[in-house]
Amino acid sequence: QGFQLVCGDKCLDLSQPRVMGILNVTPDSFSDGGRFANLEPACRHADSLVSEGASIIDIGGESTRPGAAEVSVQHELDRVIPLVEYVSAHHDVWISVDTSKPEVMSEAVAAGAHLINDVRALQEPGALAVAAKLNVPVCLMHMQGQPRTMQDAPVYQDIIGDISAFFEERIEACLDAGITRDNLLLDPGFGFGKTLSHNYELLNRQAELKAFGLPLLIGLSRKSMIGNLLNVPPSERLAGSLSAALLSIQQGAHIIRVHDVKPTMDMIKVMQACANYQAL
Numbered sequence: 001q002g003f004q005l006v007c008g009d010k011c012l013d014l015s016q017p018r019v020m021g022i023l024n025v026t027p028d029s030f031s032d033g034g035r036f037a038n039l040e041p042a043c044r045h046a047d048s049l050v051s052e053g054a055s056i057i058d059i060g061g062e063s064t065r066p067g068a069a070e071v072s073v074q075h076e077l078d079r080v081i082p083l084v085e086y087v088s089a090h091h092d093v094w095i096s097v098d099t100s101k102p103e104v105m106s107e108a109v110a111a112g113a114h115l116i117n118d119v120r121a122l123q124e125p126g127a128l129a130v131a132a133k134l135n136v137p138v139c140l141m142h143m144q145g146q147p148r149t150m151q152d153a154p155v156y157q158d159i160i161g162d163i164s165a166f167f168e169e170r171i172e173a174c175l176d177a178g179i180t181r182d183n184l185l186l187d188p189g190f191g192f193g194k195t196l197s198h199n200y201e202l203l204n205r206q207a208e209l210k211a212f213g214l215p216l217l218i219g220l221s222r223k224s225m226i227g228n229l230l231n232v233p234p235s236e237r238l239a240g241s242l243s244a245a246l247l248s249i250q251q252g253a254h255i256i257r258v259h260d261v262k263p264t265m266d267m268i269k270v271m272q273a274c275a276n277y278q279a280l
């Protein structure tokens with residue numbers, strides 16, 4: 001489909017798969033002079049994600065992994081905003097802010113972010129109103145429960161039906177809040193309140209989510225659905241992550257959220273060569 005994301009005068013064409021590079025700002029330690037010790041390495045990492053071909057850089061200040069503790073607004077702002085400012089000043093790439101907090105959303109957009117990536121699908125108090133006011137694209141991700149407890153005992157009546165019902169409800173809430181449908185993206189949230197079997201059923205049936213007629217953002221990179229299957233640590237999950245990403249793109253994913261940008265770009269090039277063999 002001819003989906004595209006629009007933010008001000010920026011436009012991201014989604015007729016071809018796009019790669020979103022993950023830029024997590026690790027828990028900070030103040031270095032002298034108040035600058036975060038981890039800001040420099042994060043800026044270097046942003047530079048490499050861009051040079052490897054990422055179309056979007058996803059900047060997050062709160063871990064959303066299973067069991068993760070919550071982070072205060074100020075802490076999240078201190079980690080995220082300097083990085084949004086750096087990427088905005090040095091690169092033309094799209095910037096997404098991975099947050100559920102309305103304050104972080106508005107400050108990040110003011111600092112140059114173009115997309116809100118909310119693993120809680122704008123369910124936090126005030127998030128809908130702020131997202132409507134900011135008028136930037138928003139990714140609504142499905143999560144069953146909260147990161148601290150979501151993997152305790154996930155249960156679904158029918159995983160695609162249950163996730164679809166969640167999307168219906170969140171889309172309705174967004175439209176009621178004044179968010180326009182062309183600003184919405186959907187994400188089934190691999191690993192967010194799903195067992196290994198749930199994750200692979202979701203991957204197998206992902207194409208059913210195309211019925212919403214909205215861009216799909218997918219994140220599988222180095223996740224436990226790869227690690228628990230192969231019994232390998234995160235550093236040995238590249239082949240599995242690329243395999244899952246390829247399957248996901250074949251089932252309609254538009255944006256793939258990954259750690260390993262260059263390998264994923266190479267995988268997409270192979271897919272495109274296969275589709276466009278006459279032009280080679």
Ligand SMILES: Cn1cnc2c(O)nc(N)nc21
Nearest residue numbers: 064098141187189190218219
């Ligand atoms: C922040 N984050 C971690 N995993 C994610 C996923 O699968 N999708 C989105 N949109 N964000 C994610």
